[in-house]
Amino acid sequence: MTKPDTAELDPVMHAMGFELDTVSPSLLAGRLPVTTRCCQPFRVLHGGVSAMVSEGLASMGAHMASGFRRVAGVHLSINHFRSAAVGDLVHARAVPVHIGRSTQVWEVKLWKVDPESPEKKTRIAEPRVTLLCNLPVPENLHNAGDKLKKYVPDAGPAAPAPPTSKL
Numbered sequence: 001m002t003k004p005d006t007a008e009l010d011p012v013m014h015a016m017g018f019e020l021d022t023v024s025p026s027l028l029a030g031r032l033p034v035t036t037r038c039c040q041p042f043r044v045l046h047g048g049v050s051a052m053v054s055e056g057l058a059s060m061g062a063h064m065a066s067g068f069r070r071v072a073g074v075h076l077s078i079n080h081f082r083s084a085a086v087g088d089l090v091h092a093r094a095v096p097v098h099i100g101r102s103t104q105v106w107e108v109k110l111w112k113v114d115p116e117s118p119e120k121k122t123r124i125a126e127p128r129v130t131l132l133c134n135l136p137v138p139e140n141l142h143n144a145g146d147k148l149k150k151y152v153p154d155a156g157p158a159a160p161a162p163p164t165s166k167l
Helices: 011-016 047-065
Strands: 019-023 028-033 070-080 089-099 103-113 121-135
Touching: 011 047, 028 047, 047 070, 047 089, 047 103, 047 121, 089 121
Parallel strands: none
Antiparallel strands: 019 028, 028 089, 070 121, 089 103, 103 121
């Protein structure tokens, strides 16, 4: 699989320095080097950047999981446990918790990577994102999912994903 082009898929996340590593309907993952452009005045990762990364990953995943139908975030909550300072590397991972006919819920986790032992990570935040899904795509935006489709094997014509619950 080709390495995802973050600039193409989400220019805002790319502008903050986020790089996608994995893109699929069941897992999105990537990393963010913490720099001054994504920090608050105390030189730690801004909570709004954590929120933007979380909603960006969940929205891409929900869009793919719904067969490239339109999705819209309706709720985002984040518990922040620790900070990440300038120079740290943050990993993010989003997975679906619920894929229904009209809503999806995605769990996102963010970790700070230990520079001396990359396999050692400290959890810094746990967001949860709820999205409306299977919304109609406006005629003038019917190509909106094309950039994501090239990263998903067998992403043929848009078709809703089968629901996993009766909600």
